[in-house]
Each structure stands twice: as C-alpha cells, then as structure tokens.
Amino acid sequence: MTDRLPRSVIEPVNPKLNVSRNANLPHSPGIRVGDYIFLSGMGPVDPVTSGRNLGTIAEQIRQTLRNMAHMLESAGSGLDRIVKMTVVLADAADYDEMNRVWGEFFPTDPPARTTCALQLSNGNGVEIECIALAGQSPS
Amino acid sequence: MMLSRQVIEPNNPAFDQSQQFGLLLSPAVRGGDFVFLSGMAAIDPATGAPAHGTVAAETRQILTNIGELLEAAGSSLAKVVKVNVLIYSMLEYENMNSVFREFFPTDPPARTVCGVKLIGGHKVEIECIALA
16 A cells, blocks of 8 residues: 555667667656556667668658667567557648558557647657556467 | 556547547557546537637537546546646637636646647647546
C-alpha cells in the first residue's frame, strides 16, 4: 500500500540511438515507472551513424518507428505494448502519408494517438513520443 | 504480473475515428488501471461527421463525447487525471476555459494547453489520461 513505484532510466542498446547522451541534452531517452514506460519524443536518427536520417517524410516516420521499437525492446517491451502515441509533424500536409506508413507498423489494435503540427528542431519532419506497458505481449 | 492492454470499443460507433475515416488508431486503450484516449476533435455523435463551430461549441462537444467514451471504458470525466488541449489560436484560450469550468467545476484534472496547427480544419482537439 505504501510501496513507492520504482523509477528507472531506459536507454537504447544501440548507443548511436542515445540522442540525449550523444547531444548532451538534459533528458533521458525514456523512464520506466512501475510497469509503464514513458519515452521522450524521438526523431529519424540513423542507427549506424547517429546522424539525422532526413529522407522523405515516409522514410523519416519509418526510421523513427524502427528506433522506437529498438528503444522499447531494449527495455523488454515492444511496439505492440504501446498504449498512447503523440505524433508531431512539421507540416500538417504530411498527415495522409503518416497514416499510410502507420499501417506497416500497427496493422491491428493500434495505440491511441494524437497528431498535430508545430515547429520541430534539427530540420526533422516528424517527432513521435509514446507511453507503453512493460513486458512482452502474451501472444 | 504483466499489465494487460485492451483496446476500448466505444458504445457509439461515431466516436471510432478508425472506422469513420480509415485511420489506424484506437479511440482509447486501457493499460493496467489507466485509460489513454486519442486526441478527439468535435464529432457529431449522431452522424460521426465533423462538428465545426466556435471554440466554445467544439470544446463542449468534445468534452461531452469524451465523457461518453470514458464511460464505455468504465471510467468517467471525474476520473480524468491529465488533459492536453490543442487549440488553433491561443487568443481563444478563455473561450475554451469557460466551457472547461462547466465540465470540471471542482478538483479539475492537471492540464496543458498549447496553440498548434490542427488537422482537418478543427479549432480544438483534446486528449486525456484517466483512471479506469
């Protein structure tokens, strides 16, 4: 009853994807509290060079979601354990393209999601954050 | 004991944007003892069509719909812990607040509001996290 939830920092197995450490930013890639995982907003970082992977918006979204999968798997979770996502686009006109790419990653029982457009850093066309449950899907 | 993840089906299919517009998102997902709602825009509960109006009218419609959706998930507006409000212009901040007060007269949820570019010509979009 009075037990406090434990809090721990989540980091990607691949250090090239540890943006906050590589760019010396004052945030963690993710935090686990109890059985919930909260990830920072992620962009299209190249997992080989740690540089920005700025291709078409579809490629940027795919790369960001692959990186998110890696981050969650590094913590023993996965894309199918996401409950809520927030997608920020630099250009609202990319909304339809984003929805097309979504089908490649979340074909069934997709997470809850909110999308809006605002100004992003580093020339990114997209930034995505999520809340996920710890552990792997029972199936 | 791993937390279970469950997609919530709204009682009113008009609130299911994935059905209405072919979007790959769930209106709400329950994870453990929390319910996570997708950002909701003003939707006519009778037809599922966008209900464009003033900021006050859209806010009222959204919060009414959110209340129904939460009840379908065994929750309610009184159990909301955190709200994010996206609004097309911060000049309309007070118009949103005046309606918000009607729905949350006491002990209102934590809330963040920001002015952003919204999709689909809506003036307001609201998401929330609630206790199941």
